[in-house]
Amino acid sequence: MVSRLTSQLRDAPSTVPALAALGVFVAWATSQAGYPVTHWAPGALVVLGLLVLTAAILRLRVGEMPRTTKIALGALAAFTALSFFSILWAKVPADAWDGANRTLLYLLVFTLFAAWPQRGPTASVLLVAWSLALTVLAAFALIHIDAANGPSLSRMLPGGRLTYPSGYANANAALWLLAFWPALLLACSERLPWALRGVLAGGAVLLGEVALLSQSRGSLYATPVMIVLVLVFLPGRVRKLAVMVPVAAGIAAAAPAVLRVGDHLSAGDPVGSNVHSASVAVAVAALVTALVVAAGALAESRRPLRPATRARARRALGATALAAVAIGIVLGFALGRPVPRIEHAWQTFESGRGYGANGSGSRLTSGFGSQRYDFYRVSLDEFVAHPLLGIGADNFQQQYLLHGRSTEVPRYPHSIEMRALAETGAVGTALALVGLVAALIGGLGVAASRHARRSDPLAAEAAGAALAGFAYWLVHGSFDWFFEFAGLGAPAFAMLGLACALTPARTRPRQAAGGPAAGGPAVSGRAMRHAAVAATAAVALAAGASLALPWLAGLLTDDAARIWPRSPLTAYAELHEAGDLDPFSDQPYLLAGNIAIRFADLSRAEHEFDAAVKRVPDDGYARLQLGAIASAKGQRTRALSQLERAVSLEPRNSVTREALSAARGGHPVDVIALQEALFRKGSELR
Numbered sequence: 001m002v003s004r005l006t007s008q009l010r011d012a013p014s015t016v017p018a019l020a021a022l023g024v025f026v027a028w029a030t031s032q033a034g035y036p037v038t039h040w041a042p043g044a045l046v047v048l049g050l051l052v053l054t055a056a057i058l059r060l061r062v063g064e065m066p067r068t069t070k071i072a073l074g075a076l077a078a079f080t081a082l083s084f085f086s087i088l089w090a091k092v093p094a095d096a097w098d099g100a101n102r103t104l105l106y107l108l109v110f111t112l113f114a115a116w117p118q119r120g121p122t123a124s125v126l127l128v129a130w131s132l133a134l135t136v137l138a139a140f141a142l143i144h145i146d147a148a149n150g151p152s153l154s155r156m157l158p159g160g161r162l163t164y165p166s167g168y169a170n171a172n173a174a175l176w177l178l179a180f181w182p183a184l185l186l187a188c189s190e191r192l193p194w195a196l197r198g199v200l201a202g203g204a205v206l207l208g209e210v211a212l213l214s215q216s217r218g219s220l221y222a223t224p225v226m227i228v229l230v231l232v233f234l235p236g237r238v239r240k241l242a243v244m245v246p247v248a249a250g251i252a253a254a255a256p257a258v259l260r261v262g263d264h265l266s267a268g269d270p271v272g273s274n275v276h277s278a279s280v281a282v283a284v285a286a287l288v289t290a291l292v293v294a295a296g297a298l299a300e301s302r303r304p305l306r307p308a309t310r311a312r313a314r315r316a317l318g319a320t321a322l323a324a325v326a327i328g329i330v331l332g333f334a335l336g337r338p339v340p341r342i343e344h345a346w347q348t349f350e351s352g353r354g355y356g357a358n359g360s361g362s363r364l365t366s367g368f369g370s371q372r373y374d375f376y377r378v379s380l381d382e383f384v385a386h387p388l389l390g391i392g393a394d395n396f397q398q399q400y401l402l403h404g405r406s407t408e409v410p411r412y413p414h415s416i417e418m419r420a421l422a423e424t425g426a427v428g429t430a431l432a433l434v435g436l437v438a439a440l441i442g443g444l445g446v447a448a449s450r451h452a453r454r455s456d457p458l459a460a461e462a463a464g465a466a467l468a469g470f471a472y473w474l475v476h477g478s479f480d481w482f483f484e485f486a487g488l489g490a491p492a493f494a495m496l497g498l499a500c501a502l503t504p505a506r507t508r509p510r511q512a513a514g515g516p517a518a519g520g521p522a523v524s525g526r527a528m529r530h531a532a533v534a535a536t537a538a539v540a541l542a543a544g545a546s547l548a549l550p551w552l553a554g555l556l557t558d559d560a561a562r563i564w565p566r567s568p569l570t571a572y573a574e575l576h577e578a579g580d581l582d583p584f585s586d587q588p589y590l591l592a593g594n595i596a597i598r599f600a601d602l603s604r605a606e607h608e609f610d611a612a613v614k615r616v617p618d619d620g621y622a623r624l625q626l627g628a629i630a631s632a633k634g635q636r637t638r639a640l641s642q643l644e645r646a647v648s649l650e651p652r653n654s655v656t657r658e659a660l661s662a663a664r665g666g667h668p669v670d671v672i673a674l675q676e677a678l679f680r681k682g683s684e685l686r
Helices: 002-011 015-029 037-058 067-088 093-114 120-147 150-156 169-186 194-212 217-233 237-266 272-302 307-335 338-350 372-385 396-403 416-447 450-455 457-477 486-501 520-563 568-581 587-598 602-615 620-632 636-649 654-664 671-680
Strands: none
Touching: 002 120, 015 037, 015 093, 015 120, 015 486, 037 093, 037 486, 037 520, 067 093, 067 416, 067 486, 093 416, 093 486, 093 520, 120 150, 120 169, 120 194, 120 272, 120 457, 120 486, 169 194, 169 217, 169 237, 169 457, 169 486, 194 237, 194 272, 217 237, 217 457, 237 272, 338 372, 372 396, 372 416, 396 416, 396 636, 416 457, 416 486, 457 486, 520 568, 520 587, 568 587, 587 602, 587 620, 587 671, 602 620, 620 636, 620 654, 620 671, 636 654, 654 671
């Protein structure tokens, strides 16, 4: 077994750096899902180093790549370049740089996993390693909340929804389900050891239950879409249904106990025994499912079914599945009143009343109420206003502050598609679409190809499992802000790249003997190779600098925020250094201005907020502070000018409107009181 795996690794040596990259992804999963730049940027530099090292050792043979992979790489590289160019027209260049860097990370990950060929066994090692690592992490999270007391339990499950370890309930659910689908589909493979198949099936139950603790409506509605995609586009439907049934039964058995945890916590009753009961129920369901699937896999491995028996079983199971679907549809129409439910869902979605539009009862079934309808409306309006190139990567927030109707302050459009349309326009959307479609076609060509299933059967199954992982991220991310979590986007693009790497490489025709005369063409080819190496090195250095500078600036800013009460001068120095490292960001100056206000140093605060406005002229927060400081100094004309500008930029900000009203009435704005009001609104240092 070990010698066979070693032989496979020799055929696919890029598996080793890919495993190292998976270690980075797992580290991100434990650290707010890699959302803050100070968390994901160092990992991105590691991925860049792995890619450069792999290219230096293995060489990148572009001519041998499958055509679909080359198209995907080219289109995604162009999309990344456009994201960087959008810094030029973005109103908040620092946010555009951050969005472009994150896009660069996904390109690096996709290239590392897609550019060198893989074999079925090595690709399966990568997928199994990812699934089992997340299963262990999910088990740790369950044990952690089981051991927590009342207050800490409420912090990890605010409102009854598990946010640990990502900090965002919907991202938390997606984190576990990104591993659930590869685990589930690999558990269907008759080419994996029976014990491993059982472990993967049990792990799928555990991952599904921990995801359910987050009570994510997005994950609930993405699941049936995924089931349809898997059964329509991937072969072996009967085998997949045979494993899906016990896994679904295991999840269903423990689901009531799991959902009771959230119900009690949301009602303000943090009873630890509910968590313990849920943990025991999940453990038992996972163990029983693992034993059932392992027993079936063992029986299958020792006594394979004859072709005729397989055909009869396939027909019987297919008929049973169709009957179950038909019964479900009939019961749904008879008992579930689907039309009124759909109408209610749409009404709550577009009502504009947010979560208040939802009915009582479980969060998962109470309605679609949120402000996403308004987010999407603003996104489409911005696309119409800037149809070609968009408003700039990650520049949604300011436009929503200006044109939104709710009191929420979303940084992102909460949709991968809306992000592409609003922020990169038709050009960016087309590039992203071409890249993703080409990659999906390449991966599906392996997963659904009869030739692939004969020549390397495990490759077809691994490709299907990898595509399912990416598809879940894409489906659920269509109505949530997952692009911004490196711990979600990076493994998704890794799985998409892995599916592409399983596509058979093209064979280049050998050059005829006797070739060109020595001297001209050979020397020219060597010079071109040297030029290509030099250009690649320059691009790698530029990418490294682009990733490193905001990271270092973020570290300095975080340190200044921590030490300013005892060492304000050191904090100021660090913030100015951070401003030098990140030439686009106004955040160091905003923080420095807030520190100066804390020490009643209004002259310094004014200087810092002026510096912030020079970086981002349309920053309503800096304008508000400048207006308040001018009012406190008796500079009424300047105060009114700044405050009116702040209100025009954030018309729904009640604190800004009240400050303007006070200034117009001839009353000086109390800067400290303003600071306290902003702190209460939770936007002091946004």
